[in-house]
Amino acid sequence: MDKQHLIDCHERIKPFIHNTPVLTSRLINGMAGASLFFKCENFQRMGAFKMRGAANAILQLSNEQKRNGVVTHSSGNFAQALSLSAQSLGVTAYIVMPDSAPQVKKDAVKGYGGVLVECESTLEARERASQDIVEKHGATFIHPSNDDHVILGQGTAGKELLELYPNLDYVVTPVGGGGLIAGTALAAHYFGNDCKTIGGEPFEVDDAYRSLKSGKIETNTSTNTIADGLKTQLGDRNFPIIQKHVQEIIRVTEDEIIQSMRLLWERLKIVCEPSCAVALAAVLREKERFKGQEIGIVISGGNVDLSRLPF
Amino acid sequence: MDKQHLIDCHERIKPFIHNTPVLTSRLINGMAGASLFFKCENFQRMGAFKMRGAANAILQLSNEQKRNGVVTHSSGNFAQALSLSAQSLGVTAYIVMPDSAPQVKKDAVKGYGGVLVECESTLEARERASQDIVEKHGATFIHPSNDDHVILGQGTAGKELLELYPNLDYVVTPVGGGGLIAGTALAAHYFGNDCKTIGGEPFEVDDAYRSLKSGKIETNTSTNTIADGLKTQLGDRNFPIIQKHVQEIIRVTEDEIIQSMRLLWERLKIVCEPSCAVALAAVLREKERFKGQEIGIVISGGNVDLSRLPF
Numbered sequence: 001m002d003k004q005h006l007i008d009c010h011e012r013i014k015p016f017i018h019n020t021p022v023l024t025s026r027l028i029n030g031m032a033g034a035s036l037f038f039k040c041e042n043f044q045r046m047g048a049f050k051m052r053g054a055a056n057a058i059l060q061l062s063n064e065q066k067r068n069g070v071v072t073h074s075s076g077n078f079a080q081a082l083s084l085s086a087q088s089l090g091v092t093a094y095i096v097m098p099d100s101a102p103q104v105k106k107d108a109v110k111g112y113g114g115v116l117v118e119c120e121s122t123l124e125a126r127e128r129a130s131q132d133i134v135e136k137h138g139a140t141f142i143h144p145s146n147d148d149h150v151i152l153g154q155g156t157a158g159k160e161l162l163e164l165y166p167n168l169d170y171v172v173t174p175v176g177g178g179g180l181i182a183g184t185a186l187a188a189h190y191f192g193n194d195c196k197t198i199g200g201e202p203f204e205v206d207d208a209y210r211s212l213k214s215g216k217i218e219t220n221t222s223t224n225t226i227a228d229g230l231k232t233q234l235g236d237r238n239f240p241i242i243q244k245h246v247q248e249i250i251r252v253t254e255d256e257i258i259q260s261m262r263l264l265w266e267r268l269k270i271v272c273e274p275s276c277a278v279a280l281a282a283v284l285r286e287k288e289r290f291k292g293q294e295i296g297i298v299i300s301g302g303n304v305d306l307s308r309l310p311f
Numbered sequence: 312m313d314k315q316h317l318i319d320c321h322e323r324i325k326p327f328i329h330n331t332p333v334l335t336s337r338l339i340n341g342m343a344g345a346s347l348f349f350k351c352e353n354f355q356r357m358g359a360f361k362m363r364g365a366a367n368a369i370l371q372l373s374n375e376q377k378r379n380g381v382v383t384h385s386s387g388n389f390a391q392a393l394s395l396s397a398q399s400l401g402v403t404a405y406i407v408m409p410d411s412a413p414q415v416k417k418d419a420v421k422g423y424g425g426v427l428v429e430c431e432s433t434l435e436a437r438e439r440a441s442q443d444i445v446e447k448h449g450a451t452f453i454h455p456s457n458d459d460h461v462i463l464g465q466g467t468a469g470k471e472l473l474e475l476y477p478n479l480d481y482v483v484t485p486v487g488g489g490g491l492i493a494g495t496a497l498a499a500h501y502f503g504n505d506c507k508t509i510g511g512e513p514f515e516v517d518d519a520y521r522s523l524k525s526g527k528i529e530t531n532t533s534t535n536t537i538a539d540g541l542k543t544q545l546g547d548r549n550f551p552i553i554q555k556h557v558q559e560i561i562r563v564t565e566d567e568i569i570q571s572m573r574l575l576w577e578r579l580k581i582v583c584e585p586s587c588a589v590a591l592a593a594v595l596r597e598k599e600r601f602k603g604q605e606i607g608i609v610i611s612g613g614n615v616d617l618s619r620l621p622f
Binding site: 023269272306 | 337579581617622
């Protein structure tokens, strides 16, 4: 994927996304000893960067494909993103979700016009349900993170950030399924001025960290993290990009995630997910490395259950 | 105070304040049946619109006055605003605060370089302590809301909002001491296109509502509201402006405040004080009146104790 792909993608999705604001905090800069620029994708439509990739993926379809709809399996933000993108474009979105998923997530998908398809809570059941919809309706399957068009879409957040701050030394994102960090790394490569991409990942789900070490896609045997958006694993489309363009993945503890989340809420005055705090926690953990640098941080999303805060 | 005063004030304080972003929510618009534009002063420096008035008041002083410092009595956002404004301008700020005030508020003042002066928790003790500082240091007393320069400063948030959205039909703010709504009403009068100013106030502290009815400044006998920024009463400088330029004050219940606060957190993804939610609650309470209109809402501040949320 070259520079022009990212430029074209951005132009294509602009009518469907917000160019989200960038916030700063004098106090957090003081704590970090660096200048941090927070790209607030919690203010994105439906509340997360996932809107970008979902919109791009649907916009790539032919008219016939659009008529037949799209399908994904997700119980997270991509479910809502695909639903809202599809609704904006008059396309049917089938969302496969385990029947055990929280009612609020099911309602959100329906609220954005998605067609909810419930299944058992196993990977096999989800894949079978998705395949059934592909066969029955001719719908196009769109993976939440392991899809070139999705990766490009997610990269536009970093592109917007670098358009405002072209001399960033680093851009840091959380790492879950790998779509955001792969897209961001492409944006940093093509639009940055020697800007390096770094990932933040919980110790509890450090599959991406281990994957970069071993050179193959690793999985997690347990997922005991508050950063519920980061439990997924890398895929064969985004992993090569990550290998090529991501400098390092920094792991953080659950305590560091919660402390950083509280900082973001108290000092930036934003409602954001624990996953976002992983990127800030990574910067605060390795202060010496980032000292005096200009660092962009992607705040990935803001869909939080206010009744279940860790503070 | 004429239009030019407000223009001059805005130019004067621009180097010391943020032009805060305006957020919108499709879902909240749908609930209100109107187009709402939220001016996010929770993202202002030190976390509230109070920074604007404090900066303007200090900038009006002579060099000799600046050398002698400023004093106010406040345990709220104005204490922090005066401290930070003074710090930015190399001026000493004496902050009189009851010794019973929360430690976090005392620490915040000290963090911004203010000189904390503790006293007993009565109005008399606060006024005496302030007067002592005026006499001892020659400091200038600056009232948090009943001061022309403060009123003008607070009005610049509304001015910025109208510069972005010149055709607002209404601008709605919470009403506490009256500085914000008076300044906003001046901005709407001078910079709006037939834009009306409306206040939101809790039933539990409806002194401003009663003052407009009776034609004189009323007080509260009790202050049982979650909107802790709104317990103060109007003053002789702002009340005449409010009488002349504010169309109405709408009262809301505590439940309505909490529900609106939750909406702001969940849908706008912002951390904001209960006081802010009073303005949204007023709009949602009187949907018929606001139907189809363009409405600016000033989100007044974001300094919240995350350990004591009402949800």
